[in-house]
Amino acid sequence: MEFSLDQNLSRKLIGQIEDIFPERIPSLPLIHHDCEECFELQNAFAGKSWKEISSELLKENFSKLSLFSEEAFHAFIPAYLIHSIKSLDGDDFVSEFTAYAFLPDELVDEDEGHRNWWVLKLSFFTDEQFNSILGYLDLVEATDEYFDRDLMKRGRQGLLKLREESKDQS
Numbered sequence: 001m002e003f004s005l006d007q008n009l010s011r012k013l014i015g016q017i018e019d020i021f022p023e024r025i026p027s028l029p030l031i032h033h034d035c036e037e038c039f040e041l042q043n044a045f046a047g048k049s050w051k052e053i054s055s056e057l058l059k060e061n062f063s064k065l066s067l068f069s070e071e072a073f074h075a076f077i078p079a080y081l082i083h084s085i086k087s088l089d090g091d092d093f094v095s096e097f098t099a100y101a102f103l104p105d106e107l108v109d110e111d112e113g114h115r116n117w118w119v120l121k122l123s124f125f126t127d128e129q130f131n132s133i134l135g136y137l138d139l140v141e142a143t144d145e146y147f148d149r150d151l152m153k154r155g156r157q158g159l160l161k162l163r164e165e166s167k168d169q170s
């Protein structure tokens with residue numbers, strides 16, 4: 001099976017993300033947890049909108065999406081998505097971890113706190129924004145040959161379920 005990045009599709013998706021995610025500076029605190037790692041993350045991203053986040057900063061923080069508050073996650077995700085789409089056919093950790101950030105694990109069924117965190121996180125997304133996330137996951141699936149297909153399928157089902165819950169609550 002050949003995997004290659006559809007340049008037109010990825011350009012279109014980037015344009016869409018730029019249009020539908022407003023440039024916004026999330027309120028403090030950007031994190032839920034008080035530890036050195038989280039404070040460092042907050043210091044690096046504080047006062048910035050997603051358009052002001054450099055590729056360097058994203059690469060340094062490729063695995064930190066789960067440490068952000070729900071609001072900060074939503075505010076910064078466009079930067080991660082766009083960087084991820086641009087580097088999908090390279091070996092860049094931002095791509096891999098950004099896709100994983102939208103694939104819930106089994107913990108959502110076992111831990112209510114974890115589940116609530118997901119539901120709240122997804123409630124920040126408009127339908128249009130959420131659809132761009134699904135488009136992004138499609139692109140990852142079509143492009144990244146290293147991605148575990150089963151995990152992706154299960155993750156997507158979990159994501160759609162949590163999205164429905166987030167809409168029931170709002």
Ligand SMILES: [Zn+2]
Nearest residue numbers: 033034035038
């Ligand atoms: Zn922490």
